[in-house]
Amino acid sequence: MCMTRSELIERIVERAPHVPRREVEAIVHAVFEQMSQALIAGRRIELRGFGVFCVRARRARTGRNPKTGQRVSVPARRTLSFAAGKELRERLNAPPATAASPASDTPPGEALSSLPHAAGPPLSVPVTG
The missing domain is CATH 1.20.5 (Single alpha-helices involved in coiled-coils or other helix-helix interfaces)
Structure with a gap:
């Protein structure tokens, strides 16, 4: 979903x-x-408690067409990388019964949308380079 x-x-x-x-x-x-x-x-975006987005460079390489087996030149490119932050990782791996806090009326399946920042004051988003 x-x-x-x-x-x-x-x-x-x-x-x-x-x-x-x-x-x-x-x-x-x-x-x-x-x-x-x-x-x-090319800057890195760090959202504390959520994760880090960064751009990674991939070198040019020689690949193989899986259908024909023929060698193919794959050009260099940039790709996006995301690494989940500690808090998000813990929530993702928490047992369903503890994913949502007992005081919350949020169903366990919706635990990710209830990160503590969501209802609080506006976030300051550090964009580091």
Whole structure:
């Protein structure tokens, strides 16, 4: 199951009903745009408790066409890498009964959407280079 950008916006609107939907859309789009621009520039994005996004370079190499066995030149490229942060990793691997806190009315399947940052004050997102 995947979550689309519009579903993310909907969930944020549900959790922050005092913020107009258009503002939530603008914020989500701005965050993703800034993240994209930082990654395009080769910068690393670290979201504490969530994870780290970084760009890695892959060298040019000679590959093989699996259908024909013929050698193929694969050009150099940049690829995106994500490493989950400690808090997210722990939540992913927690038993279903403890994934959501007992005081929370969040079902265990929705534990990832209830990271402590989600309902708190705005995050400061350190973008390191």
